[in-house]
Amino acid sequence: MDGFYIAYLTGSGGSSMVLFAVKEGRLIGADVGGTKYDGRLEKKPGESGFSCHVQYTVPPGTVLITGSGPVATPTNVNLTFDLPENFAEEIVVGIQTPLGPLNATFSKLREFDF
Numbered sequence: 001m002d003g004f005y006i007a008y009l010t011g012s013g014g015s016s017m018v019l020f021a022v023k024e025g026r027l028i029g030a031d032v033g034g035t036k037y038d039g040r041l042e043k044k045p046g047e048s049g050f051s052c053h054v055q056y057t058v059p060p061g062t063v064l065i066t067g068s069g070p071v072a073t074p075t076n077v078n079l080t081f082d083l084p085e086n087f088a089e090e091i092v093v094g095i096q097t098p099l100g101p102l103n104a105t106f107s108k109l110r111e112f113d114f
Contacts, residue, residue, distance in 0.1 A: 001041065001050075004109040005088060011102040012067035020098075023112065027054065033062060041083075048085040055079075058099070066100025075099075 007018040009031075020029025022041050029037040039054035058064070058075040082093045088108040095102050 001043075003111045006107050006109055008018075008105045008107075009065060009102050010104075011065040011100060013063065013100075014065040016065050035059070035062070037041070044082070047086055050085075050087065051080065051082045052083055053078075053080050064099055066097060068100045070093075 002023050002087060004021050005018070007020065009016045009018065016033065017026045018029050018031045018037060020027055020037060025040050025042055025043050027037065027039040031037070035056050035058065037054050039052065042051050042053075043049075044051050054103050055076070055078050058071050060073055061070050063070055077098055079095070079097055081093075083093060083106075084091065087093060088106050090105045090107050093104045093106070095104055
């Protein structure tokens with residue numbers, strides 16, 4: 001699972017991309033607007049798939065792809081969602097965020113091979 005990934009995100013208000021790396025279950029990344037993401041990607045015990053926990057801060061005035069209006073103050077978001085075992089095979093995954101729904105497709109760009 002360790003490596004570099006890209007997530008293509010779409011919502012009723014637009015689209016974006018997030019580049020992120022996963023190493024030993026830790027996740028770090030950034031989107032095209034400069035928002036930074038930190039979190040964990042964990043194998044679900046006894047089940048197939050993963051549980052993803054992500055934290056990020058939406059800067060004031062940021063146009064949101066979920067279609068909700070821009071936030072007036074920095075807004076911390078804690079988000080937990082499930083991913084299927086084959087999430088990196090560009091399947092569409094619906095994600096409900098506190099700021100509205102979006103769809104995501106994920107692709108693995110490369111392994112850590114150094």
